[in-house]
Amino acid sequence: MQKRKTLAILFFYDENWTGGMYYFYNFIRALNLIEDSKRPEIVIISNSLSEYKKIKENISYPYLSFENPYKTFPNLIKRILNKVCIKFLKKEVFNLVLNIKSDILYSILNTEILNINHHNKYCWIPDLQEHFLKDFFSEKEISNRIGLQKKAITLNVPMVFSSQSALNDFNNIYNKTSNIKIVLNFAVFHPDITSLNKKDILNKFGLNKEYFIIPNQFWKHKNHQIILQVAKKLKEQNKEFLFVFTGKEIDFRNPDYFNTLKKYLKDNKLEHYVKFLGFIDRNEQLLLIQNAKAVIQPSLFEGWSTVVEDAKALNQFVIISNIDVHKEQIDRNVLFFDPYNANDLLEKLTLFSQNNTIQKCNYSKNQKDFADKIIELIV
DSSP: OOOOOEEEEEOOOOTTOHHHHHHHHHHHHHGGGSOGGGOOEEEEEOSOHHHHHHHHHHOOOSSEEEEOGGGSHHHHHHHHHHHHHHHHHSSOOOOOOOOOOOSEEEEESOHHHHHSOOSSEEEEEOOOGGGTOGGGSOHHHHHHHHHHHHHHHHTTOOEEESSHHHHHHHHHHSOSOOSOEEEOOOOOOOOOOTTSOHHHHHHHTTOOSOOEEEOOOOOGGGOTHHHHHHHHHHHHTTOOOOEEEOSOOOOTTSTTHHHHHHHHHHHTTOTTTEEEOOSOOHHHHHHHHHTSSEEEEOOSOOSSOHHHHHHHHTTOOEEEEOOHHHHHHOOSSEEEEOTTOHHHHHHHHHHHHHOOOOOOOOTHHHHHHHHHHHHHHHO
């Protein structure tokens, strides 16, 4: 019998970026669609046993294990020294030595995977927005991100992009690179929400009339402001409507962003028309998406939107910004608008009210394609 391949995943939980966590959850869930003989052993590499336990609880995958190579004595000493260096020098000085034995090593692009001596490693680059929306990042973060990209190029590390648009951006920024580059469109895998009581959940959040939902974390590039601008215009037209926002109300890069939105809401007396629900239970969020009039996705930049995949999986209509990646990602049950033009979004909402017929799609094909592409990567 052929030995099962091992795929090691460097897993870093970041409470500021739930999209990254969902990405790896969906990555692992996809492999349940593959015949058993081809499924790899997945080794979660992390310094947090509790995070591994969360993965184990959330994902039913038969070949899942945990390793913590950070706990070796030399690495413990280096981590202590690095904390001192960060305090006084504002940077880490000592590289951890992680001995990881696996057929493949996979991680988001970061310092650790670049420093690991592994014969077959792949770096995931979600997007390159720091090259295009520089005002949303500090100079230090831009420098760090670009530094990692250049180091990966120099080391000739294979790269994975979630969209052709992201790969096009990379090639336009860094031309004539010899790294292996792969496009891996991810799909989402939802829990069963049929047991949830729709009426109870809607009542819980005070949703007693039809609503549009904007299920994005409050990063500045998600462009929530345009929704509030449209809300102001609709109010002036004496229209009855409701916009519902879900997502963490934190942007560590722009800490005043959410407060700015709340001030706009208050100054224009929009409280009756807009609800901020915050970060809610994932199952309840999916039920709210499923029962909305439509999803609005106004983002200025994406690598491959989880929100769009959620909508596609739920056969929901999406009113969405006309950036290249969105045009690549969705071609039915959709209206595109200029994310810098509130009047255009207002016009698309009017069009939607006149014709919002849903074309049913078989999302299981997207899921299987995702799984097959992962296996191609492993083989």
